[in-house]
Amino acid sequence: xERRLLFEHIEVPGIDTYNVYRSKGGYxxxxxxxxxxxxxxxxEEVKKSGLRGRGGAGFPxxxxxxxxxxxxxxxxxxxxxxxxxxxxxxxxxxxxxxxPHLLIEGMxxxxxxxxxxxxxxxxxxxxxxxxxxxxKAINEAYANGWLGKNILGTGYNLxxxxxxxxxxxxxxxxTALLESLEGKRGNPRIKPPFPAVxxxxxxxxxxxxxxxxxxxxxxxxxxxxxxxxIGIGKSTGTKLISASGHIRKPxxxxxxxxxxxxxxxxxxxxxxxxxxxxxxxxxxxxxSSVPILPADLILKTTNGEPRLMTYExxxxxxxxxxxxxxxxxxIVMDETTxxxxxxxxxxxxxxxxxxxxxxxxxxxxxxxxxxxxxILDGHGTKSDIDLLWDIQSKIEGNTICPLGxxxxxxxxxxxxxxxxxxxxxxxxSGNGIKQAATAxxxxxxx
Amino acid sequence: xxxxxxxxxxxxxxxLMQSIIKRYPEGKHKSALLPLLHLAQMESDGWLxxxxxxxxxxxxxxxxxxxxxxxxxxxxxxxxxxxxxLIEVCRTSSCWLRGAYDIxxxxxxKLGIKDGETTPxxxxxxxxxxxxxxxxxxxxxxxxxxxxxxxxxxxxxxILEENKDRKTHTSYLDHSTxxxx
Numbered sequence: 001x002e003r004r005l006l007f008e009h010i011e012v013p014g015i016d017t018y019n020v021y022r023s024k025g026g027y028x029x030x031x032x033x034x035x036x037x038x039x040x041x042x043x044e045e046v047k048k049s050g051l052r053g054r055g056g057a058g059f060p061x062x063x064x065x066x067x068x069x070x071x072x073x074x075x076x077x078x079x080x081x082x083x084x085x086x087x088x089x090x091x092x093x094x095x096x097x098x099x100p101h102l103l104i105e106g107m108x109x110x111x112x113x114x115x116x117x118x119x120x121x122x123x124x125x126x127x128x129x130x131x132x133x134x135x136k137a138i139n140e141a142y143a144n145g146w147l148g149k150n151i152l153g154t155g156y157n158l159x160x161x162x163x164x165x166x167x168x169x170x171x172x173x174x175t176a177l178l179e180s181l182e183g184k185r186g187n188p189r190i191k192p193p194f195p196a197v198x199x200x201x202x203x204x205x206x207x208x209x210x211x212x213x214x215x216x217x218x219x220x221x222x223x224x225x226x227x228x229x230i231g232i233g234k235s236t237g238t239k240l241i242s243a244s245g246h247i248r249k250p251x252x253x254x255x256x257x258x259x260x261x262x263x264x265x266x267x268x269x270x271x272x273x274x275x276x277x278x279x280x281x282x283x284x285x286x287x288s289s290v291p292i293l294p295a296d297l298i299l300k301t302t303n304g305e306p307r308l309m310t311y312e313x314x315x316x317x318x319x320x321x322x323x324x325x326x327x328x329x330x331i332v333m334d335e336t337t338x339x340x341x342x343x344x345x346x347x348x349x350x351x352x353x354x355x356x357x358x359x360x361x362x363x364x365x366x367x368x369x370x371x372x373x374x375i376l377d378g379h380g381t382k383s384d385i386d387l388l389w390d391i392q393s394k395i396e397g398n399t400i401c402p403l404g405x406x407x408x409x410x411x412x413x414x415x416x417x418x419x420x421x422x423x424x425x426x427x428x429s430g431n432g433i434k435q436a437a438t439a440x441x442x443x444x445x446x
Numbered sequence: 447x448x449x450x451x452x453x454x455x456x457x458x459x460x461x462l463m464q465s466i467i468k469r470y471p472e473g474k475h476k477s478a479l480l481p482l483l484h485l486a487q488m489e490s491d492g493w494l495x496x497x498x499x500x501x502x503x504x505x506x507x508x509x510x511x512x513x514x515x516x517x518x519x520x521x522x523x524x525x526x527x528x529x530x531x532l533i534e535v536c537r538t539s540s541c542w543l544r545g546a547y548d549i550x551x552x553x554x555x556k557l558g559i560k561d562g563e564t565t566p567x568x569x570x571x572x573x574x575x576x577x578x579x580x581x582x583x584x585x586x587x588x589x590x591x592x593x594x595x596x597x598x599x600x601x602x603x604x605i606l607e608e609n610k611d612r613k614t615h616t617s618y619l620d621h622s623t624x625x626x627x
Contacts, residue, residue: 086577087576087577093580118471124579125522126579127579128618128619129591129593131623132622135623135625138625139625139627162624163469163480164619166484167522167575168519168520180480181477182476182477183477184516185515186519186520201474243582244540245539245540245543252582284539288539329581331539331543337543341542342539345539349577
């Protein structure tokens with residue numbers, strides 16, 4: 001069963017409008033925080049909740065907030081990262097489309113905790129229809145006294161704006177996002193200094209994902225301890241999972257962290273099993289950058305324990321036999337899937353999205369794409385697999401931002417777990433094998 | 447540039463641009479560059495010519511190169527003309543798994559163009575693009591602001607038919623997307 005905390009009211013007709021949202025207890029966290037709590041007390045509840053960044057990195061949110069520098073007379077900013085673009089991930093878009101006021105409410109409560117008087121929501125440019133929805137929701141919040149000057153008569157002021165991106169995956173990296181918000185190319189900054197000290201306009205800034213900010217609402221309403229009681233161990237609370245690929249019921253599911261992966265794939269409460277009753281072959285569990293795992297390793301750890309949807313269980317075994325929860329972009333592949341071709345779509349993606357600042361990533365992603373294309377096209381040689389391995393190992397850890405790692409991990413994991421598929425392509429090179437190994441009618445577009 | 451003087455956006459757009467500049471702190475007007483480029487592109491047949499970018503530079507008191515280098519970085523800014531209807535098909539993993547390439551091939555056959563090309567009559571441009579965050583409703587494409595999801599070849603035919611006599615270029619936004627406060 002889903003465990004609905006953020007999505008408790010998502011099926012209520014009209015929940016995207018202020019009046020309905022308010023009638024369901026909306027904006028209670030703002031009232032509670034502004035009228036009965038200090039900013040530090042709000043941060044304390046977030047710490048107690050164990051909430052971890054839902055954008056993919058999983059860093060404890062309360063700790064991130066507590067790093068925020070507070071020099072006298074310098075403005076502080078909260079920036080919401082709504083640049084959702086990790087392949088396989090569409091949960092933030094779903095949340096903003098269906099229950100936009102939850103994000104606005106979370107932004108107000110969080111801004112109060114951080115002492116920010118101006119906040120921005122950076123939305124990926126392709127989502128202009130979402131920007132339209134958020135603009136309307138913000139207007140409604142202003143009209144009802146939740147934004148602007150002297151909110152609820154408490155003396156707290158807050159202005160909130162939506163800012164559109166323009167098509168660049170890299171702007172999901174927080175310092176690239178800040179560069180972009182300043183009207184520049186999205187080139188990530190060298191850290192330190194971290195945004196908590198020098199962020200937007202060189203001022204202390206917190207950048208949080210949409211789902212993270214939305215989770216602050218139930219945390220403040222019910223207390224951090226109540227939130228921490230949901231889930232298992234350090235994987236507290238609920239998580240939005242974007243499920244796609246060869247499953248009967250693709251969509252966004254809110255789960256209590258700890259649901260077994262097998263249940264998530266096969267239960268009718270979630271993915272509903274494989275679309276054509278074909279066998280499960282592989283899963284990318286947390287968005288395109290996390291290691292792909294074959295069916296046996298995604299369902300069970302090497303100790304034979306059922307794999308659970310938690311940060312820890314998915315990572316069990318390290319990258320040798322495990323993966324990551326990441327953004328919760330859960331891509332399911334059946335036995336007909338051509339793993340080499342799937343990897344090609346990922347590698348082409350990372351090449352296209354590399355900002356070009358660091359040589360290992362700029363050049364390496366291009367080389368990996370070219371080699372994979374060559375293999376798919378029936379011209380691969382035995383040394384190509386080792387060459388791919390060599391390139392990815394030289395990108396990982398050698399770039400300013402994590403895009404390099406994100407490009408390397410899918411390549412390493414595909415070779416690690418599905419080496420025979422690469423070898424099969426290469427063994428048949430020159431025989432027009434291009435289509436034979438694949439069930440997809442793939443025309444390779446360069 | 448001499449041509450700069452020739453470019454003027456409509457008064458409605460220029461006013462909207464000024465209101466967007468006010469969303470950012472004093473002296474940080476450069477932040478408005480992305481939204482202003484979107485609005486400029488909307489008014490300029492869906493692409494950004496040098497004179498159009500120069501006008502944006504003038505409004506924001508920037509050097510033209512500061513605008514060019516940004517326009518060339520982001521995939522939604524088109525620095526060459528595009529067809530009246532720009533179709534952007536997602537081609538990344540989840541869409542590929544659910545038949546995106548069949549959709550691309552169908553459009554290519556139907557329109558007689560390849561990925562990246564525009565029909566000779568200027569009516570359609572086809573582009574494959576990276577993940578549009580619509581993986582659970584794959585395959586899909588975007589035309590302007592609208593996401594068309596769970597596509598089949600029948601649906602595609604209908605959409606192409608609906609867009610073949612467009613009078614104006616598709617746009618990612620319009621004057622009502624941003625509200626003026």
